[in-house]
Amino acid sequence: xxxxEETLRRIQSQKGVQGIVIVNSEGIPIKTTLDNSSTxxxxxxxxxxxxxxxxxxRDIDPQNDLxxxxxxxxxxxxxxxxxxxxxxxxxxxxxx
Amino acid sequence: MFIFIIICVCRRGAxxxxxxxxxxxxxxxxxxVSYSKETQxxxxxxxxxxxxxxxxxxxxEEKLQVLHSEEFLSFFERGSRIVERVLAEQVDVCFxxxxxxxxxxxxxxxxxxxxxxxxxxxxxxxxxxxxxxCLDWSPQYPELLVASYNNNExxxxxxxGVALVWNMKYKKGTPEYIFHxxxxxxxxxxxxxxxxxxxGGTYSGQIVLWDNRSNKRTPVQRTPLSAAAHTHPVYCVNVxxxxxxxxxxxxxxxxxxxxxxxxxxxxxxxxxxxVFKQSKAVAVTSMAFPLADVNNxxxxxxxxxxxxxxRHGSKAGITEVFEGHHGPVTGLSCHSAGGPVDFSHxxxxxxxxxxxxxxxxxxxxxxxxxxxxxDYVYDAMWSPTHPALFACVDLSGRLDLWNLNNDTExxxxxxxxxxxxxLNRVRWSHSGKEIATGxxxxxVRVYDVGEQICVPKADEWTRFVRTLAEINENxxxxxxxxxx
Numbered sequence: 415x416x417x418x419e420e421t422l423r424r425i426q427s428q429k430g431v432q433g434i435v436i437v438n439s440e441g442i443p444i445k446t447t448l449d450n451s452s453t454x455x456x457x458x459x460x461x462x463x464x465x466x467x468x469x470x471x472r473d474i475d476p477q478n479d480l481x482x483x484x485x486x487x488x489x490x491x492x493x494x495x496x497x498x499x500x501x502x503x504x505x506x507x508x509x510x
Numbered sequence: 511m512f513i514f515i516i517i518c519v520c521r522r523g524a525x526x527x528x529x530x531x532x533x534x535x536x537x538x539x540x541x542x543v544s545y546s547k548e549t550q551x552x553x554x555x556x557x558x559x560x561x562x563x564x565x566x567x568x569x570x571e572e573k574l575q576v577l578h579s580e581e582f583l584s585f586f587e588r589g590s591r592i593v594e595r596v597l598a599e600q601v602d603v604c605f606x607x608x609x610x611x612x613x614x615x616x617x618x619x620x621x622x623x624x625x626x627x628x629x630x631x632x633x634x635x636x637x638x639x640x641x642x643x644c645l646d647w648s649p650q651y652p653e654l655l656v657a658s659y660n661n662n663e664x665x666x667x668x669x670x671g672v673a674l675v676w677n678m679k680y681k682k683g684t685p686e687y688i689f690h691x692x693x694x695x696x697x698x699x700x701x702x703x704x705x706x707x708x709x710g711g712t713y714s715g716q717i718v719l720w721d722n723r724s725n726k727r728t729p730v731q732r733t734p735l736s737a738a739a740h741t742h743p744v745y746c747v748n749v750x751x752x753x754x755x756x757x758x759x760x761x762x763x764x765x766x767x768x769x770x771x772x773x774x775x776x777x778x779x780x781x782x783x784x785v786f787k788q789s790k791a792v793a794v795t796s797m798a799f800p801l802a803d804v805n806n807x808x809x810x811x812x813x814x815x816x817x818x819x820x821r822h823g824s825k826a827g828i829t830e831v832f833e834g835h836h837g838p839v840t841g842l843s844c845h846s847a848g849g850p851v852d853f854s855h856x857x858x859x860x861x862x863x864x865x866x867x868x869x870x871x872x873x874x875x876x877x878x879x880x881x882x883x884x885d886y887v888y889d890a891m892w893s894p895t896h897p898a899l900f901a902c903v904d905l906s907g908r909l910d911l912w913n914l915n916n917d918t919e920x921x922x923x924x925x926x927x928x929x930x931x932x933l934n935r936v937r938w939s940h941s942g943k944e945i946a947t948g949x950x951x952x953x954v955r956v957y958d959v960g961e962q963i964c965v966p967k968a969d970e971w972t973r974f975v976r977t978l979a980e981i982n983e984n985x986x987x988x989x990x991x992x993x994x
Contacts, residue, residue, distance in 0.1 A: 418577060421590050428597045436586070442568055444576050482592060493596055495589035499581055502589040506597060 422447070425504060432490060435503040437461055444500070460503055464496050624923040624960040625909065628944065631657070631676045631954040633685060639664050640672065642948025645937040646699040652939060653679040654686065655946055656708055657954045658698035671695035673710050673720065678944075678956060689720040691729050701772055702749040703756050709772075711744030717760050719775060731775045738777055740766055746797035750804045759799075759821075761809065765791035769821070784809065784819060786828045792817060798842040800854045800871075808857055808871070810839025816859050818871055832869055834876040837862030841889035847897040847942075851971045853978075858900055860890040866902050866912075868981070875989075878981050880912060882920055889935050895942030896966040898974045903933035903947055911945075911963060915973045918981065923963055927955070 425434055426447055433448035433456075441461030446453040468480040483494040495502045568576070576582055632638075640659035648654035654675055661670035669690035677686045693714035701707035701719075708720045710729070717740070718729035733739045740762035747760045749772070757769040757779065765785060768778035784792045793812040800806065806820045806829075814835040817828045838861060845856040855871045864883050867876040883904045890902035898914040899922075907930035910921035927933065931949040938945055943964050945957045 418583070418586055421586070425590060425594060425597065428594070431597065438568075438576065444568070444573050444582075482596075484596070493593055495592050497585040497589060500585045500589075502586065502593060504593050504597065 418445075428506075430507045430509070432505045432507055434505075435460075437501050437503065439499045448505075456503060456505075460492070460494060460501075464494060464501055468496065624963055625911065625925040625945075625957045626960075627955050628958045629676075629678060629956045631655075631674075631683070631685070631956075632952055633674065635668075636672050636674060636685070636688060636690075637952035637954075638662065640952045641950045642934050642952060642954060643695060644697045644699070645935045645946050645948050645954065647937060647939045647946070648700045648705070649702055649940065650700075650705040652941060653677055654700070655937075655939075655954070655956070656698050656700055657946075657948055658695035658710055659952060660694035660696070660713070671710065671712055671718075673698045673708060675708065675722070676954060687720075687722050689727055689729070691716075691718050691732075696743050696745050697747045699747055699749070701758070703751075703753050704772060707772065709747050709749070709758060711747040711760055711762075713743045715740035715742050715744060715762055717744060717747065717758070717770065717775060719772070733770070733775045734777070738781070739768060740764075742766070745795050746809075748797065748799060750799055757804075759797070759807075761794045761797050763793045763795070763812070765794060767794075767819075767821075780821075782821065782826055784817070784828055786817065786831060792828065795839055796842040796859075798844045798857060800844040800857070801846045801848065802854070806871075808842055808844065810842045810859055810861075812838040814838060814861065814863070816842065816857075816869065830874060832874050832876070834867055834869075834879070835859065835861040835863050835865070837886075840887065841891070841902075843891040843900065845892050845897070846894050847892065847899075847966070849897055849966075849971045851897075851975055853897055853974065856978075858890050858892065860887040860902055862886045864904075866890045866900075875985070877978075877985055878918060880918070882910065883908070886932075888933060891936055891938055893938050893942045893964065894940055896964060897971050898977065899964065899966075901936050901938065901945055903936040905932045906930050907933055907949070909933060909936065909945065909947055909957065911959070913963065914977050915970060918977070923960070925957070 422434055425431060435443055435448060435453055435456050436445040437443050437457045441457055443453045443457040464483060467483055471478050471480045480496055483496065485492040490505055490507045493504045637659060639662045642657055643660050644658045646656050654677060656673055656675050658673040662668055669692060671691040671694045673689040673695050674685035675687040689708060691710065691712065693712040693716060695710040695712050697711040699709050701709050706721050706723050710718045712718060714735060716735055717733040719731040721730045724730055740760065742762040742764040744760050744762045747758065749756055749758050751757050758772055759769050761767045765783055767782045767784055769780040770778050784794065786792055792809065794809045795812055796810040798808050805822055806818060808816055808818050810816050814837055816832040816839055818830045819828045820826060839859050840862065841860040843858050845853045856868065858866055858868050860866045864885060864887060866880040866887055868878040869876050885905040887902050887904045890900055893899040899911065901909060901911050903909050907927040909925050911923040913922040916922050927949065931951045933947050933949050935948040936945060943959055945959060946954060948954050
């Protein structure tokens with residue numbers, strides 16, 4: 415448990431990282447470094463997006479699966495590491 | 511309900527059909543009983559809809575349970591490893607070398623890139639609860655910055671006056687040198703021709719000298735607390751002159767100006783009372799020497815006026831008064847960017863009246879008044895390299911950069927410090943690419959200024975000549991209108 419905290423702190427201290435959210439398979443945030451309203455917003459929206467992305471990948475090839483999702487926008491980058499039951503979302507501003 | 515009865519009579523020949531008599535019958539309408547085809551037990555579809563409307567939350571215990579579970583830990587280990595690798599890669603795949611990207615970002619993003627905080631300096635023991643009173647960059651080592659602080663009311667046993675030398679070059683967050691003294695330090699600076707000395711002017715009127723060669727944190731030399739020296743707070747200290755002939759000039763708020771030799775601080779070499787019209791002593795809050803001038807200087811006072819004065823000669827003392835501000839003058843800066851055209855007659859002053867005014871020593875009325883701030887402006891300084899650029903800071907935590915060649919109505923770049931502490935001092939580094947600001951919470955922040963703002967192009971000087979000519983014209987027109 416302490417290792418989880420330590421790892422989160424290490425990621426948070428990386429250059430440009432704005433926030434980290436861990437969401438479970440139902441879209442409920444488990445752990446977050448952002449404020450409540452942003453967390454809920456990110457959790458809900460990204461959960462839907464990951465579901466869509468995963469189903470897209472599997473529809474094209476049923477034996478394939480989604481391993482990583484990166485959304486690069488003008489202002490920042492959202493990185494999602496999905497799993498069967500959870501996903502880890504990190505928001506980074508790469509120009510920092 | 512009406513029941514129509516049509517009698518169809520099968521008769522040969524013409525059939526005559528007619529309406530039969532209506533018989534009213536009172537049957538209650540038949541109820542159509544329908545059974546709902548939906549299931550009564552909740553299914554997947556229904557709960558999904560619910561969740562969209564009201565996101566369920568897990569209790570703290572549930573969250574803790576999840577965090578301890580085996581599958582979460584294995585997911586997290588894998589996920590965090592990948593994410594850390596991705597974060598470490600600094601490649602921006604979308605970078606456009608043609609610069610078309612940057613044109614779009616002229617708005618917000620440009621403003622962000624114009625002034626970025628590079629370092630923030632504070633120390634738990636020495637700067638907490640103290641206010642930054644003065645900042646100065648070292649002329650010999652461009653990475654050194656001295657900041658002076660006043661007293662910490664919460665810690666009466668700690669020394670009242672502190673001056674810390676911060677180093678920009680290394681990543682460590684602790685000061686290079688810690689100096690302190692018994693009275694609050696109101697102004698401080700590196701001695702220009704003595705790289706090891708830091709001069710401080712204090713609230714008690716004493717001028718102190720610290721030396722980084724000695725191991726002491728207390729001053730190595732102090733001026734006497736006597737009527738020959740200063741007895742009022744010293745807000746301005748400055749070393750002027752050349753390598754061989756230099757003096758430390760200090761002015762206190764009772765209008766007394768003393769010049770000292772750094773070798774001997776036991777008595778001033780020269781002293782002068784700055785009085786206006788033989789009677790009114792000038793309460794000096796700020797002082798500035800024009801570039802390469804050791805005799806003439808400008809001072810700003812609490813009564814809102816700026817005065818020019820000279821040190822030597824038959825007319826030593828206050829020469830002229832420049833009236834224009836409606837509140838005490840907080841900062842003065844003389845134009846110092848050397849270039850093809852000489853603008854050393856220009857200076858700017860900041861004041862409690864929310865404005866920064868541009869003056870020329872050739873005229874006692876202000877050339878222009880910059881009125882964009884909405885609060886006391888605490889300090890202003892010309893850029894040492896760009897002829898039309900200056901910075902100012904105010905009470906609401908805003909740092910503004912004005913480029914007069916671009917726009918004289920609004921600042922070219924502006925940044926607000928989060929938490930809105932009052933910014934007390936602003937100092938450009940000697941390279942003109944960095945700005946240091948000190949605030950009321952003891953924090954010193956160093957900002958990197960974007961290249962497109964701080965680096966002057968070759969024609970900046972000629973453009974500034976034109977800008978000045980326009981400003982002068984506008985001022986003359988405004989006066990004619992006012993007088994007419």
